[in-house]
Amino acid sequence: xxxxxxxxxxxxxxxxxxxxxxxxxxxxxxxxxxxxxxxxxxxxxxxxxxxxxxxxxxxxxxxxxxxxxxxxxxxxxxxxxxxxxxxxxxxxxxxxxxxxxxxxxxxxxxxxxxxxxxxxxxxxxxxxxxxxxxxxxxxxxxxxxxxxxxxxxxxxxxxx
Ligand SMILES: CC(C)(COP(=O)(O)OP(=O)(O)OC[C@H]1O[C@@H](n2cnc3c(N)ncnc32)[C@H](O)[C@@H]1OP(=O)(O)O)[C@@H](O)C(=O)NCCC(=O)NCCS
Numbered sequence: 204x205x206x207x208x209x210x211x212x213x214x215x216x217x218x219x220x221x222x223x224x225x226x227x228x229x230x231x232x233x234x235x236x237x238x239x240x241x242x243x244x245x246x247x248x249x250x251x252x253x254x255x256x257x258x259x260x261x262x263x264x265x266x267x268x269x270x271x272x273x274x275x276x277x278x279x280x281x282x283x284x285x286x287x288x289x290x291x292x293x294x295x296x297x298x299x300x301x302x303x304x305x306x307x308x309x310x311x312x313x314x315x316x317x318x319x320x321x322x323x324x325x326x327x328x329x330x331x332x333x334x335x336x337x338x339x340x341x342x343x344x345x346x347x348x349x350x351x352x353x354x355x356x357x358x359x360x361x362x363x
Pocket of ligand 1: 232234292298299300325328333334335
């Protein structure tokens with residue numbers, strides 16, 4: 204478990220092994236089409252085999268710890284990590300939750316001797332594009348027709 208403190212009091216970050224929890228939270232936090240690009244069965248297998256790692260951020264000041272953000276990375280060969288999903292509950296946005304989750308991934312990657320953190324993002328997702336720029340990623344490329352709806356992806360990378 205990694206703990207961090209940002210603008211919303213004490214943010215607690217825990218790993219989860221449950222695909223159902225991860226996908227339900229991601230859906231409720233804004234990734235409404237998540238079931239179109241990945242199935243719960245596949246994600247559970249990725250988590251069980253450690254091909255994916257997932258973290259949940261909770262606000263420890265509210266109730267037993269209300270989940271306020273989720274993130275998951277895929278672990279590839281040659282020390283590459285890909286952010287598979289990241290989402291923050293609407294009521295918690297713009298308060299540093301996603302930044303804290305990315306810092307948690309960076310820490311995890313460095314501790315586990317990984318080489319770089321990659322992410323692809325729809326080029327019209329301005330909040331996410333700004334998030335990656337503000338957390339030190341650089342744009343590594345652009346791929347047309349990358350997503351199932353034919354939209355364009357921007358690819359960002361951050362060396363670890
Ligand atoms: C993208 C998302 C994860 C950002 O989460 P967040 O917790 O609000 O982000 P942070 O508070 O850490 O913001 C860090 C920086 O990102 C940028 N940013 C975040 N939201 C922004 C917005 N709505 N408009 C412009 N810039 C934004 C800003 O530079 C911000 O720094 P600042 O607040 O000091 O200006 C959130 O908007 C979200 O869940 N969106 C829906 C799901 C999604 O699109 N995920 C990304 C898929 S690749």
